[in-house]
Amino acid sequence: MAPATRGQAKKTTSRNENNPIPDPTASTGPRRGARRQKPTERYINYQKTLKGSSKSKPELNIAAAVDKFIIQLYAEIVAAAVSPISEKDRTEIQDLIRQARTLRFFDLYPSDIADDLKRTLRNSKPSRKQDKKVVQRAIDDLQVSHPERLINFIKTPNLVMLSICCHSQSFRAAIQRDNADSKAESLPRWGDVLPKIKKFSSSLELVAVTRNLNWEAALRVFDTEYDRLIKCCFKGDQHVHNINHDSFGIGERDLHQLHHPTDHVPHHWVLPKRKESAKRCRFEYQYSSDLDNEDFYGQRVPGGLNGGGRPTIGEHQKAWQVDMAESRVLDTYDWPNLSDQANGDPRFDVKLKCYSCGKRKDCPCKLSDYYDKHNGRPDALVELFDTGKLGTGVRALQPLEKDAILGEYIGEIYPYQNPSRYRTEMYVFGMGIPQKRRQKRRGVDNGQAEDSIDIIVDPAIYGNWTRYINHSCQPNASYTFATVGRRRVILIQTLRDINFGEELTSDYGEGYFTNMNLECTCGAEKCRSKQ
Numbered sequence: 001m002a003p004a005t006r007g008q009a010k011k012t013t014s015r016n017e018n019n020p021i022p023d024p025t026a027s028t029g030p031r032r033g034a035r036r037q038k039p040t041e042r043y044i045n046y047q048k049t050l051k052g053s054s055k056s057k058p059e060l061n062i063a064a065a066v067d068k069f070i071i072q073l074y075a076e077i078v079a080a081a082v083s084p085i086s087e088k089d090r091t092e093i094q095d096l097i098r099q100a101r102t103l104r105f106f107d108l109y110p111s112d113i114a115d116d117l118k119r120t121l122r123n124s125k126p127s128r129k130q131d132k133k134v135v136q137r138a139i140d141d142l143q144v145s146h147p148e149r150l151i152n153f154i155k156t157p158n159l160v161m162l163s164i165c166c167h168s169q170s171f172r173a174a175i176q177r178d179n180a181d182s183k184a185e186s187l188p189r190w191g192d193v194l195p196k197i198k199k200f201s202s203s204l205e206l207v208a209v210t211r212n213l214n215w216e217a218a219l220r221v222f223d224t225e226y227d228r229l230i231k232c233c234f235k236g237d238q239h240v241h242n243i244n245h246d247s248f249g250i251g252e253r254d255l256h257q258l259h260h261p262t263d264h265v266p267h268h269w270v271l272p273k274r275k276e277s278a279k280r281c282r283f284e285y286q287y288s289s290d291l292d293n294e295d296f297y298g299q300r301v302p303g304g305l306n307g308g309g310r311p312t313i314g315e316h317q318k319a320w321q322v323d324m325a326e327s328r329v330l331d332t333y334d335w336p337n338l339s340d341q342a343n344g345d346p347r348f349d350v351k352l353k354c355y356s357c358g359k360r361k362d363c364p365c366k367l368s369d370y371y372d373k374h375n376g377r378p379d380a381l382v383e384l385f386d387t388g389k390l391g392t393g394v395r396a397l398q399p400l401e402k403d404a405i406l407g408e409y410i411g412e413i414y415p416y417q418n419p420s421r422y423r424t425e426m427y428v429f430g431m432g433i434p435q436k437r438r439q440k441r442r443g444v445d446n447g448q449a450e451d452s453i454d455i456i457v458d459p460a461i462y463g464n465w466t467r468y469i470n471h472s473c474q475p476n477a478s479y480t481f482a483t484v485g486r487r488r489v490i491l492i493q494t495l496r497d498i499n500f501g502e503e504l505t506s507d508y509g510e511g512y513f514t515n516m517n518l519e520c521t522c523g524a525e526k527c528r529s530k531q
């Protein structure tokens with residue numbers, strides 16, 4: 001990809017001879033929408049009060065409040081997955097899941113039998129201390145407010161989703177909060193947030209499981225307690241009405257997991273359009289002479305080589321794409337013009353000051369320093385999703401503010417002079433890096449040419465999520481160059497505020513689609529392909 005250079009009809013009705021005011025008396029029978037009487041003054045005043053009252057606004061406010069809730073839900077689930085959970089939170093999570101399971105258990109029976117069973121439970125007098133505790137806990141579980149919410153959530157979406165969402169404090173509060181309290185606190189009601197949770201459940205699950213959230217541990221904590229409860233209260237098999245109690249009423253459907261990632265790297269897995277399991281990113285390339293050496297062939301190629309044997313040059317291969325933290329400079333290539341100071345790193349930029357500290361020499365800055373000072377969001381919550389016609393794309397799972405730096409465009413680095421390593425320019429990004437300053441004395445340019453190194457950053461196989469940003473002729477993000485710690489980097493920066501759920505796009509530059517022999521299908525109003 002070449003560096004980006006950066007880059008209603010109003011409805012009118014006029015009342016004239018051709019469009020006269022309709023005469024209500026002109027037709028005989030009643031007409032839809034025709035006003036029969038003039039509205040009374042009282043009615044007009046009432047309408048006015050409605051316009052000014054909160055009744056005219058709630059839709060907007062509710063939508064915004066629900067969005068805010070969903071954004072918090074994602075953020076809190078991710079926080080629970082990647083950092084330790086406090087003891088208090090853990091207890092709350094476990095309590096809510098246990099209450100839901102107890103309620104669900106009784107709900108499996110026809111109501112008369114369930115009532116009988118609850119009565120048996122309340123009248124049971126277990127002798128062992130441990131059993132007493134378990135029975136009391138189950139009796140308490142039956143008293144929770146809004147039991148139907150918990151029971152229904154286990155049915156749709158399911159218990160997996162409940163265990164995942166329970167890791168969010170906002171979720172735990174919302175499912176237990178009375179509607180009156182929601183109103184008083186200007187928070188969305190449970191009935192408002194539930195449809196949105198269902199809508200995003202596949203994405204929420206993928207976000208949680210690829211970050212290794214241990215939803216199952218929280219769910220299983222009380223398994224032994226349920227065994228005890230069944231033995232205490234239901235005297236042998238008398239309660240079994242075609243209901244499997246192996247897991248205290250939890251069936252296969254309750255535990256249906258949609259995504260089964262084989263590793264826990266969030267940016268390896270693409271959220272599918274339909275409710276299927278997420279797919280791991282793969283890439284088809286042509287085996288080239290550049291790869292035909294021990295460094296590549298000898299290593300374990302991600303996803304293996306087709307057929308296992310050494311491929312012939314030009315053969316098509318498919319590999320898993322790998323997520324890595326930093327670019328990898330390949331030393332299997334010759335690096336002409338590399339200055340001594342560069343220390344083997346062709347990204348070394350002799351000419352420019354470090355954008356982070358402003359020094360030219362002895363700069364210790366790392367990219368994280370730059371992020372700290374320049375509105376950086378390198379951990380921004382994004383997900384890979386299947387866009388359909390454009391393949392994999394990236395969308396924001398949180399609002400992103402204008403000018404935020406979201407990450408570095410990284411990949412394998414090799415000299416520009418070489419053909420693309422995987423014989424495709426799909427992800428290739430080129431940049432020139434000065435290695436020597438122009439010698440100017442007393443205002444006279446000595447004519448000595450600048451030494452510069454042209455490099456390719458190629459994330460075809462090794463890269464990060466930034467490679468999946470699709471092109472738009474009216475993008476909301478861009479590639480920017482910076483020098484940080486003497487190293488030239490390509491960064492992704494937002495061009496405007498980006499909303500939750502919006503796809504991130506950038507401009508690949510004029511030549512990309514011509515070079516690739518592709519047509520841009522971004523669909524933007526000012527799409528170059530339309531001009």
Ligand SMILES: C[S@@+](CC[C@H](N)C(=O)[O-])C[C@H]1O[C@@H](n2cnc3c(N)ncnc32)[C@H](O)[C@@H]1O
Pocket residue numbers: 001390391392393426427467468469470471472516518519520521522
């Ligand atoms: C850098 S990759 C972006 C990620 C890519 N969609 C994927 O699945 O890996 C660039 C490729 O995405 C597709 N693409 C991205 N934006 C496009 C657009 N506006 N029109 C057509 N194809 C596009 C093209 O196949 C292009 O070669």
